[in-house]
Amino acid sequence: MKNLLKEPLVQFLVIAVLLLGGERLFNADNYAYQQYRIDIDNSVLLQFLQLQAKMFNPADAQAALDRLSSEERQRLIEDYGRNEALFREGIALNLDKNDQIIRSRVIQKMDYLLQGFYDEAQPLTENDLRAYFAEHQQEYQKPATATFTHVFISTEKRSVDAAKAMAETLYTELNAQAVPFENAPRYGERFLYNRNYVGRDDDEINSHFGRDFQETIFALQPEKQWQGPIQSAYGWHVVLLVKNTPAYIPAFEEIAPAVFADAQRQQQLQIKRTAMDDLMTKYQLNDLTEPVQ
Numbered sequence: 001m002k003n004l005l006k007e008p009l010v011q012f013l014v015i016a017v018l019l020l021g022g023e024r025l026f027n028a029d030n031y032a033y034q035q036y037r038i039d040i041d042n043s044v045l046l047q048f049l050q051l052q053a054k055m056f057n058p059a060d061a062q063a064a065l066d067r068l069s070s071e072e073r074q075r076l077i078e079d080y081g082r083n084e085a086l087f088r089e090g091i092a093l094n095l096d097k098n099d100q101i102i103r104s105r106v107i108q109k110m111d112y113l114l115q116g117f118y119d120e121a122q123p124l125t126e127n128d129l130r131a132y133f134a135e136h137q138q139e140y141q142k143p144a145t146a147t148f149t150h151v152f153i154s155t156e157k158r159s160v161d162a163a164k165a166m167a168e169t170l171y172t173e174l175n176a177q178a179v180p181f182e183n184a185p186r187y188g189e190r191f192l193y194n195r196n197y198v199g200r201d202d203d204e205i206n207s208h209f210g211r212d213f214q215e216t217i218f219a220l221q222p223e224k225q226w227q228g229p230i231q232s233a234y235g236w237h238v239v240l241l242v243k244n245t246p247a248y249i250p251a252f253e254e255i256a257p258a259v260f261a262d263a264q265r266q267q268q269l270q271i272k273r274t275a276m277d278d279l280m281t282k283y284q285l286n287d288l289t290e291p292v293q
Contacts, residue, residue, distance in 0.1 A: 038084050040077055048080045124263055132263040133252050139262075140255055143201035146217050146244040149181050150195065151188035151226075154235040167229035167236035174226040174238055181240055192234060202247070209233065218244050 046058070046065055055061040068076065096102050133140070151170055155163045170187060173179075179187065185195050193208040206214040210233035220227055220241050228238040252259065 038081050040080055045073075045076060045080065048083075049076060052076075052079075124260065124267065129256065129259050129263055130252060132266070133259045136262070137249050140258070141247055141249050143203065144218055144245060144247040145199050145201050146205060147198045147200075147242040148217065148239050148244075149184040149197070150191070150228075150237040150239045151184055152191040152195075152235060152237050153229075154189050156235070160231075163236050164229055164231075167238055171226055171228055171238045174240075179226070179240075181242065184240065188238075189235075209237075213237070217241065218246065220244070 042065075046061055049055070049065050050058070050061040053061070053064065055064065065073075090096065151167075151174065153163045153167045153170065158166075174187065181196070197205065202214055202218065205217060209217075213230055213232040216230050217239070220239075222241045222243050226238050226240050229236040230239060231237075
């Protein structure tokens with residue numbers, strides 16, 4: 001051991017440790033001060049404001065920071081200080097290790113930061129919107145709709161033919177008395193769903209009556225007379241059809257605001273996807289999983 005202490009290198013290391021330990025002991029208060037000091041300069045405050053206000057344009061953020069009153073600026077400084085203190089304490093306690101919630105939050109923040117590229121997108125022109133509409137016009141199709149009332153005869157407790165005969169008698173009676181739309185509930189039997197259908201789409205009519213009934217309703221011409229009987233999945237119906245409108249695609253001018261919102265959303269998704277693709281070029285996925293047998 002004595003021979004080892006005579007080695008110059010060992011002596012040098014011992015002296016270095018003693019000097020470093022003494023310096024740390026002498027400046028212990030200063031090190032503690034450094035550890036618990038939170039420096040906040042203009043660049044830190046600007047970045048914090050950008051994240052708080054979700055402003056990705058530095059010029060806009062700087063202008064907003066300059067407009068703050070002294071009280072507002074002090075509150076912003078204090079908010080940053082509290083956040084930084086909580087962050088440091090959490091890191092000191094290793095709360096960031098193996099925490100899926102924190103991992104998820106970091107991923108969400110990075111995903112949100114990619115949206116900053118939206119500001120670089122060129123404004124959509126009318127030609128852009130019309131091109132988008134031409135490509136996606138089927139998505140804007142309005143469903144076929146119908147307005148009608150009906151009088152129902154069920155086949156639950158009688159034969160199909162007997163129910164149809166009752167419906168035919170009702171058909172004659174309703175037309176002979178010129179029964180109006182609003183008086184339909186006075187006739188026939190209780191139906192599982194609605195008696196009056198006003199502006200209802202073809203899918204709903206199909207779900208309530210069945211495909212054959214739905215197709216017949218949209219094949220009829222609206223009249224002031226009662227029509228039928230028409231068979232459904234539940235029985236027979238005599239109907240007073242007021243209006244039926246086939247499915248159609250509105251003109252671009254009618255839905256321009258909706259087209260703009262959808263086209264802009266697609267543009268933003270593409271920008272974000274491109275930014276993510278660029279980011280992934282820095283990484284190599286190394287698949288160490290075992291193939292499924």
